[in-house]
Amino acid sequence: MSKQVAAWLLSELPELERAGVLDAASAARLRAHYAEAGSDTVAPGLSATLGALLLGLGVILLVAHNWDQWGRALRLLVVALPLAAGQAACAWTLFRHPDSRGWRECSATFAALAFAAALALVSQIFQLGGALDRYLLGCALVGLPLLYALDSSVLAVLIGAALLGWVGAQDERMRQPLLVLLAFATLLPHVVSVWRRAPHSMRSTWLIGWLVPLVFAALSLTMPAMRQFAAFWLSAWALLLIQLDSAIGGEASLIRRPLRAYGELGWALVALAATFPDFWRESWFGQGGATTLWQTGLVAILLLALGLLCTVHALWRRRWLLAALSLPMLVTASTQAGFGAPPASLLALLFNAYVLAIGIALISEGLRAQRLRAVSSGLTLIAVLVLLRFFGSEWSFVLRGVAFVVVGLAFLAANLWLRRKVRS
Amino acid sequence: MTRLKPTWLLLALAMLLQWALPAGVALHSEAILRSGTRYYLHTAPVDPLDAFRGRYVALRFADASVRLPAGLPWRADMRVAVPLHVGPDHFARFGTPSPTPPAQGDYLMATLRNVDADGVASLDLPFDRYYLDERAAPAAERAYRAANAGKTSADAYVTIRVRNGDAVLEALFIDNLPIQRYLAGSLPH
Known part of the structure; x- marks a missing residue:
């Protein structure tokens, strides 16, 4: 619905309420829904939030100068001013602009940064050493009530980044995967709430688009033992994201479906890498540490169980293509479990056939459902597979050149033909 | 207004936490500075840059390596209580660490x-x-680099205040002068 139509509908609500066509609760829900949809423009919110971020960072740098000639009391007062201003802005937002997303994002971001600055600068004033990991965790945890009070997605991403920083700054021996999962789970109610109010909106896409890699990076950091099972780890994540997207994704374009986009990227990386025999022979990411082994094992088993459950669910619903996407996870899990050396050449051959089959299935499904995106994905997948085989083979340059030209022309012709067919 | 109530409660909680943490650190540190016992410790500073907190002199302590008593399961990252003993030169030395605080x-x-x-x-x-x-x-x-390189006879040390196992750094001295006074003459105005 366009913004003009949404504005017209919102202006009609009081009249509809008076006439008894709508009750108050339904009118409130409509207001919330279209206010969210109406605020789906990036520029005003982005510039306001960037302004708040720059202002907050500027204040940090000004106070960080550490004005030695001032007494402790004066310096503490200066530190307290931005925090008080940030909190006042939050209260003002809730009091006067509760429906303005720009105000909510700005005031929450500024107040959170002012707090982070205050905590760091108090440590500076009293010459306290402190540890970066505890500082970042403190900033993240104290930001949580602010996030839910102001419903700020920018703050949610900042908290996610602070949590990643917390994990990164920790000593490797101290990192706990389950604790990290728990920490990121505190952001889940906000994500679900934003998604429910406006699925596929710019806000929810942006929020999920940032948080998924942050969670993935933080969890990967906590599990050094998982480095040697990187292929399983990546393929299981990719499968989960794809399955989650297929459960909630709908028909939006790929750019509005970050779960699908990340999932397909992860799946393609593992599936295409698995077409090389060396993939099955070598440990690409080296040996990881032996700390938190039981937690790593628990997370891995949990992932595997979830992946299997999703596969069974897809099979039950006769979604064969979706179920077939679990093959990289299943094969990497079984080969990396340590039951002897896997048959590398055979597995590479299997994955060549598998990727080709998935490509053909995508094209076929795209044609059947009249979806050009699926057709293009299938063609791209096969094209990348063909390119990889050319690069990985011992053929002469002339032969490869001719083959490239022939395959390229074939794809252009196929794409042209398919576009006409799908559009007709 | 009823619908907004949880939001206001959350905001109040956020505000409370945002003041409690820095204020708690400040009050605790101020109390130690006011009533803690003063000790002198020799240092060797260098100067890294910390984006969050401005510039500082990183401190190293020559006596910060201690021999541990045998028979206890010592490991890295373990929290220990380190007694402070004042030597004849009035500077403090670190005693033998123990897992629990000393009685005296x-x-x-x-x-x-x-x-x-x-x-x-x-x-x-x-x-x-x-x-x-x-x-x-x-x-x-x-x-301080000049002092360490033997170009001057300057000595560097810090004073700390200690109370109930907590310590706060009070001042950095070079050549028996607080660092600010020592540098006052050398900095362009």
């Missing part, structure tokens, strides 16, 4: 950074930096 005398709570095969551990002390005005920190570094 002042002590610091520190962390064992690493423990070698001979049972010698280096200590992570609760103070490891001295913040300065960003203009003064590089000059402080130059002054």
Whole structure:
């Protein structure tokens, strides 16, 4: 619905309420829904939030100068001013602009940064050493009530980044995967709430688009033992994201479906890498540490169980293509479990056939459902597979050149033909 | 208004936490500075840059390696109580660490950074930096490097205040002068 139509509908609500066509609760829900949809423009919110971020960072740098000639009391007062201003802005937002997303994002971001600055600068004033990991965790945890009070997605991403920083700054021996999962789970109610109010909106896409890699990076950091099972780890994540997207994704374009986009990227990386025999022979990411082994094992088993459950669910619903996407996870899990050396050449051959089959299935499904995106994905997948085989083979340059030209022309012709067919 | 109630409660909680943490740190540190016992410790500063907190002089303590008593399961990252003993030169020395605080005398709570095969551990002390005005920190570094290189006869030490195992850094001295006074003459105005 366009913004003009949404504005017209919102202006009609009081009249509809008076006439008894709508009750108050339904009118409130409509207001919330279209206010969210109406605020789906990036520029005003982005510039306001960037302004708040720059202002907050500027204040940090000004106070960080550490004005030695001032007494402790004066310096503490200066530190307290931005925090008080940030909190006042939050209260003002809730009091006067509760429906303005720009105000909510700005005031929450500024107040959170002012707090982070205050905590760091108090440590500076009293010459306290402190540890970066505890500082970042403190900033993240104290930001949580602010996030839910102001419903700020920018703050949610900042908290996610602070949590990643917390994990990164920790000593490797101290990192706990389950604790990290728990920490990121505190952001889940906000994500679900934003998604429910406006699925596929710019806000929810942006929020999920940032948080998924942050969670993935933080969890990967906590599990050094998982480095040697990187292929399983990546393929299981990719499968989960794809399955989650297929459960909630709908028909939006790929750019509005970050779960699908990340999932397909992860799946393609593992599936295409698995077409090389060396993939099955070598440990690409080296040996990881032996700390938190039981937690790593628990997370891995949990992932595997979830992946299997999703596969069974897809099979039950006769979604064969979706179920077939679990093959990289299943094969990497079984080969990396340590039951002897896997048959590398055979597995590479299997994955060549598998990727080709998935490509053909995508094209076929795209044609059947009249979806050009699926057709293009299938063609791209096969094209990348063909390119990889050319690069990985011992053929002469002339032969490869001719083959490239022939395959390229074939794809252009196929794409042209398919576009006409799908559009007709 | 009823619908907004949880939101206001959350905001109140956020505000409370945002004041409680820095205020708690400030009040606790101020109390130690006011009523803690003063000790002198020799240092060796350098000057890194910390984006969050401006410039500071990073402190190292020559005596921060201690021999651990045998028979206890010492490991890195373990929190220990380190007694403080004042020597004839009026400077403090670190005593033998123990897992629990001593019955008598002042002590610091520190962390064992690493423990070698001979049972010698280096200590992570609760103070490891001295913040300065960003203009003064590089000059402080130059002054101390000159002193360490034997170009001057300057000596560097810090005073700390200690109470119930907690310690707060009070001042950094070079050549028996607070660093700010020592540098006052060398900085352009």
